[in-house]
Amino acid sequence: MSFIQENSAGDVMAKFKNMLPPKCTVIREGQEAKINASELVPGDIVKLSTGDKTPADMRILMVRGLKVDQSSITGENEPIEISFESQSEHFQESKNLVFNSCLVQEGQAIGIVVRTGNSTFIGSIAANVSGTSEETSSLRIEIAHVVKFITIMAVIMGVVFFIIGVARG
Numbered sequence: 001m002s003f004i005q006e007n008s009a010g011d012v013m014a015k016f017k018n019m020l021p022p023k024c025t026v027i028r029e030g031q032e033a034k035i036n037a038s039e040l041v042p043g044d045i046v047k048l049s050t051g052d053k054t055p056a057d058m059r060i061l062m063v064r065g066l067k068v069d070q071s072s073i074t075g076e077n078e079p080i081e082i083s084f085e086s087q088s089e090h091f092q093e094s095k096n097l098v099f100n101s102c103l104v105q106e107g108q109a110i111g112i113v114v115r116t117g118n119s120t121f122i123g124s125i126a127a128n129v130s131g132t133s134e135e136t137s138s139l140r141i142e143i144a145h146v147v148k149f150i151t152i153m154a155v156i157m158g159v160v161f162f163i164i165g166v167a168r169g
Contacts (some may be wrong), residue, residue, distance in 0.1 A: 046111055053102070062084060068080055068098050
């Protein structure tokens with residue numbers, strides 16, 4: 001599986017729009033510029049510093065004491081120390097990657113964008129979650145039958161008690 005993927009899902013990331021930082025610092029043609037995070041493309045060079053949200057999935061090229069909160073992806077509440085060396089063949093476990101919407105706790109880094117939008121790791125998670133079908137489970141079917149039975153019995157008993165009450169005067 002290639003780490004850089006094409007955008008194949010619909011616009012699932014629209015739901016996560018508020019997770020993207022509004023602006024990020026990018027280096028294009030040797031010049032630093034602040035641009036909207038939505039304008040990033042794979043291959044852009046992005047500068048990260050303390051307090052920034054990562055605007056895309058990025059491979060770190062240069063780092064100075066970078067610690068990133070990736071709890072939205074890993075569930076770990078401790079910041080992860082990021083290096084520029086790849087330490088695992090599995091990209092989710094590699095210490096030279098930062099993922100979209102993670103918070104930089106401390107340090108600085110320069111990274112290259114490898115995935116944006118729906119193609120990011122969190123975008124693929126969102127696509128998997130939103131793609132699940134709403135199949136009715138056997139428990140829900142049984143609960144619906146019980147509720148229907150109780151409702152019918154209550155109506156029948158109400159009618160019977162009404163008739164008995166009218167007959168007794």
